Amino acid sequence: MTEEEKKEGVAAVAEVSNKQVVLKAYITDGRAPRKDDMAVTVSTLPELKAPKGSGGFLVKNLYLSCDPYMRGRMRPPSPASYIPSFLPSRPIEGFGVSEVVDSDNPEFQAGDFIAGMTGWEEYTLIQKPQQLRKISRNHAVPLSYHLGLLGMPGFTAYCGLYELCSPKAGEFVFVSAASGAVGQIVGQLAKLEGCRVVGSAGSATKVEMLTSKMGFDAAFNYKEEADLDAALKSMVSQHAVTDSGPGIRNISNVIVKRIKMQGFLQSDFLHLYPRFLDHVTAHFLAGDIVYVEDVDDGLESAPAALAGLFTGENIGKKVVRVVPPESRNSMN
Amino acid sequence: MTEEEKKEGVAAVAEVSNKQVVLKAYITDGRAPRKDDMAVTVSTLPELKAPKGSGGFLVKNLYLSCDPYMRGRMRPPSPASYIPSFLPSRPIEGFGVSEVVDSDNPEFQAGDFIAGMTGWEEYTLIQKPQQLRKISRNHAVPLSYHLGLLGMPGFTAYCGLYELCSPKAGEFVFVSAASGAVGQIVGQLAKLEGCRVVGSAGSATKVEMLTSKMGFDAAFNYKEEADLDAALKSMVSQHAVTDSGPGIRNISNVIVKRIKMQGFLQSDFLHLYPRFLDHVTAHFLAGDIVYVEDVDDGLESAPAALAGLFTGENIGKKVVRVVPPESRNSMN
Incomplete structure (x- = not known):
């Protein structure tokens, strides 16, 4: 006072x-x-x-x-x-x-x-x-x-994987920024669906964690792969980009490789939140999913x-x- | 000899x-x-x-x-x-x-x-x-x-519109390269579905043709619109690009605007060719579709x-x- x-x-x-x-x-x-x-x-x-x-x-x-x-x-x-x-x-x-x-x-x-x-x-x-x-x-x-795991990042992983990608057993799933808040959950949920999962991350420690701790089938350090093109190299680093930087130049691959690129916000799917909580909590408590x-x-x-x-x-x-x-x- | x-x-x-x-x-x-x-x-x-x-x-x-x-x-x-x-x-x-x-x-x-x-x-x-x-x-x-109209470009228009986009009456459809071999058909088919259709093209003549001849609701010349960003300016011109050129820098819009970008080749859908021929031929003969x-x-x-x-x-x-x-x- x-x-x-x-x-x-x-x-x-x-x-x-x-x-x-x-x-x-x-x-x-x-x-x-x-x-x-x-x-x-x-x-x-x-x-x-x-x-x-x-x-x-x-x-x-x-x-x-x-x-x-x-x-x-x-x-x-x-x-x-x-x-x-x-x-x-x-x-x-x-x-x-x-x-x-x-x-x-x-x-x-x-x-x-x-x-x-x-x-x-x-x-x-x-x-x-x-x-x-x-x-x-x-x-x-x-x-x-x-x-x-049970918040916005986990829910983003859940919506993206189940609502947009509809994974089936045996399919291949690639996860960029795979050791991050969202990526580690995408990969583990995809493994639970029987997919083969490959992740990329930006350091040897992260890459090792993906295969040893999170059960990814394979992982690589995108900073050290000589033959990766710009698309794989622009991951979380693109978050800050407005009009600087190289941009995506190999967009024609979307046609030739029949790629579907779909944007979403987790907030579009909030009606699924209870189902997400039940699903992921149960798998976590059963020891099927870890979170770093x-x-x-x-x-x-x-x-x-x-x-x-x-x-x-x-x-x-x-x-x-x-x-x-x-x-x-x-x-x- | x-x-x-x-x-x-x-x-x-x-x-x-x-x-x-x-x-x-x-x-x-x-x-x-x-x-x-x-x-x-x-x-x-x-x-x-x-x-x-x-x-x-x-x-x-x-x-x-x-x-x-x-x-x-x-x-x-x-x-x-x-x-x-x-x-x-x-x-x-x-x-x-x-x-x-x-x-x-x-x-x-x-x-x-x-x-x-x-x-x-x-x-x-x-x-x-x-x-x-x-x-x-x-x-x-x-x-x-x-x-x-009845060849690969028309079939590309048909597959892209019906198989990938599933247009519903009242929805908005934007067509780039709209006066081209594919674009003019996409726009006219979308109009027949009750959509509101906007097209872009690269000259005043083409733009005029879209509204006066092909029934587009609106059209504009992408070379003369000051407030369009790189995505709209990179249309057929991108066909030749390999690793030169500016690339797509506003890719984060895919997330924020919940965009689905999906590549395809018409040859993936050849089983639909007879249905396409019937559909488009009938509309052409009825005078619903023109082709330039x-x-x-x-x-x-x-x-x-x-x-x-x-x-x-x-x-x-x-x-x-x-x-x-x-x-x-x-x-x-």
Whole structure:
């Protein structure tokens, strides 16, 4: 409270500091994000409460998800994309796993765990829940897996494989960025369908992981294969490209090789989310699917964690753990 | 006959000259074909007969089709593509409409009209018929239309529209290269399905033709639209590209706009050819579909006719008429 408030005799309330990761300014060219595009700042909350009448609820963020699509939100708001740009100087938004601290919404209560869109900060007041679900706690499933295996990336893998590709036993499946948040699930689900699965990734460690840990039939390092053309070399690295870079020059292969290239967003298929959760959770609990995460600790690590996606530094799904386990009250 | 044959007393037979369009040499870079990549030469046939025991039949070629895919056959034979390279110094091959002159094959008789793969020459001995069909003469359908409306381009339009796109009334259909051999049919078939159809082409004349003659709802000149990106500007011009040129840089639109890009070859669907012929012939005879051809006379015009496809000089389906109507015996 300010000196003025003290003079006026306002009742003293303990303010709470709220560390945040903010976007400093929009990236106006086609480059990949850098950690210094973001800054870690500290703001304050008047108290750990959801304001009465707000209809919202205050959450403590536990895990934050670093995803390549977030690059698109670092662009200026015009021309508009499928998802709004971030606001400069405001906390970055992304998928997170959070615990409800206080609620003015009858559907959520303190102690509930949720996964959905939240802020890159310690505490977030959520007033318009986006793609949000309550987590049924199952101690066999790490909470952070709700950002990957059971979150948007896993659901993307599920929709792409089953809804667009309809794999049949014996078919060949090739997965690029195969050790990433989505790719590792695509490959393992395809193996469960009886497909022969080949993956590519950008380091020897990742390639080894694909065959030894995730059961891919074969894998290769696309940076070291001399005879691969531009199409195979442009994978996650293309996320930042606007009008620079080489582009895809062998597009005529789409005709000659009868290729179907189909774009989708997981959000087009949200009605399938419950079926996805049942399917993948069951296979995970049965030991049929493994999931590799790459976890950094603390909000201070978040800018480098996000930027590292675009240089391939993460091995598996990149997650920022906001609150170290030893300082929590109520969870694993 | 040679001097030696005369000395040996061989019976004199009237040789027949056979003008041919040959490929001079393979095009080894990514450029478009030029008319001087081809030459017009004259060879001879001993007589206008299919050799006994050959199982083949000799045809007189009436119309030859100029198609963009033929650029792919001007490449060196390695790496192999879906269709073999032409042979240097030998007549170019392509779709043609021909009349059987003599036959050693019981399925074909002198006087039959056929459409299928033939040589760019006056007479061709066909021993292995490829995608060949006899034409049931209907004087309401110009013979040359069997190269376009009722030939490979029309069938490509039919397969692409019905088998891959499954148009429904009220949907929007965009056709690039819309005044070309395939595009004009795609647009008119889509209109018959109740779609709203927009086409792009490369000149004011072509654009005007799309709306005034072919019933497109709207059309524009892609060379004059300032706000079109690289994807719209790379149409037939991309046929010659190998690894030069700008490539496609806005491929991320495939995801955001949920685009399905699917390659196919009409030859994958040949079982549908009879159904296509019935469908399109009926609509043509009913006056629902028009077809615009751009016809040049004489084999001498063929090299420039083929090269002109890649600079957009043709207005409609490009055809070379080998034999002017006044010098024929038996057809329109």
